[in-house]
Amino acid sequence: MSNQQEQYNIDFLVQQLRTSQDNAVLKQTAKHLGFLGANNPDVIAALIHVVRTTIDEPTRWTVIQSLSEIGTDNNDVIQTLIEQLNTARVPTRRITAQNLAKIAVGNQYAITILISLAQITEEEHTRQYVAYSLGFIAKGNREVVNTLIDLIYKSSNEYTHNLCVDAFTNLGEWNKDIIDALIHINQTAEFYTRFKMNRMLKKRGYTSYSSFRPFLEKIKE
Template identity: 85%
Template sequence: MSNQQEQYNIDFLVQQLRTSQDNAVLKQTAKHLGFLGANNPDVIAALIHVVRTTIDEPTRWAVIQSLSEIGTDNNDVIQTLIEQLNTARIPTRRIAAQNLAKIAVGNQYAITTLISLAKIIEEEHTRQYVAYSLRLIAKGNKEAVNALIDLIYKSSDEYTQNFCIDAFANLGEWNTDIIDALIYIDKTAEFYTRLKLLRMLKIREININGYTSYSSFRPLLEQIKEEIKQPE
């Protein structure tokens, strides 16, 4: 396909996005533009318009998917996904979080925006999906780790706690702040979250002899914390 023909196709598809009222057409058009419209400002603007205006949730999901494929370095795309993460219905928040997590890896604007949102949100579902996204970028990013630690103390949501545990499981080393957060989870979490904590300790080859899935891990975690604090 020539560049001229490709541009014609893109212009035609953008026009469809702006004028069609048929959700099936909108979804299929968004899918095509996910392949053709990389970093094209007209395509990105048209897709964002659909995300913000459509009342059909599956259409919004398809458009979000395309935006995450063609706008990985576009701040307007990131801001749009953050908006959905913060205000949309629960299924759409999930889709936005999944796609934002893909963009956020290595994207400082996305990371900074997520961390800033983590500091101010009070709604539990939003905290949950922010934690979902942050867990994928926490490795090697101290600010993201600190944001997850902060979410542990702010949230009683089991999914949020589990996403934080997932993030800590993938870190090379723990510091005392992480251990304190895990101790807090052990004090406050439900059984299944504490069971996940047990499994994480096993995976990290931490000696859990004498501790069962019903036990408190606080003494063990306090011991690990003291070992971390010991000078070399």
């Protein structure tokens, strides 16, 4: 296919996205543009428009997937996905977080917005998917670690705590603040979370499963 023909196809598909009211057409068009529209600002703008305006959730999921195929490190795409992370229905938030984790690894713009969102939100699902996203895109970032620690103390939700624990799993060295946060979780955690934390300790060479205190005392030595 010539460049001219490809551009014609892209222009036609973009026009379909902007004018069609048929969800089947929108989904199929979005899939095609996920292959053809890399770094094309018109394609990205049209897909973002659909994400923000459609009332059909499966259509939104397909478009989010296409954006993740062509929008790596694109701040407009990242902003749109973070909006969905904060306001959409829970299934859409889950899909959004999974795709954000693919396109924003190490992206400081994404990290900054997610940290800000974590600091101001009182909504538990938002906390959960912010924690999930930060765990993937900002491993080892000290500001992110502090944000996750704050989320642990703000939340009493078991799943939120689990996601924060997951984010700590791949950190190189744990400091006292992380250990204190894990102890805080351990005091009220249900079996699955306690099991997960104990398994992390074992991988790091510690065998005291009933409490994190011995680990903390060793860190203080």
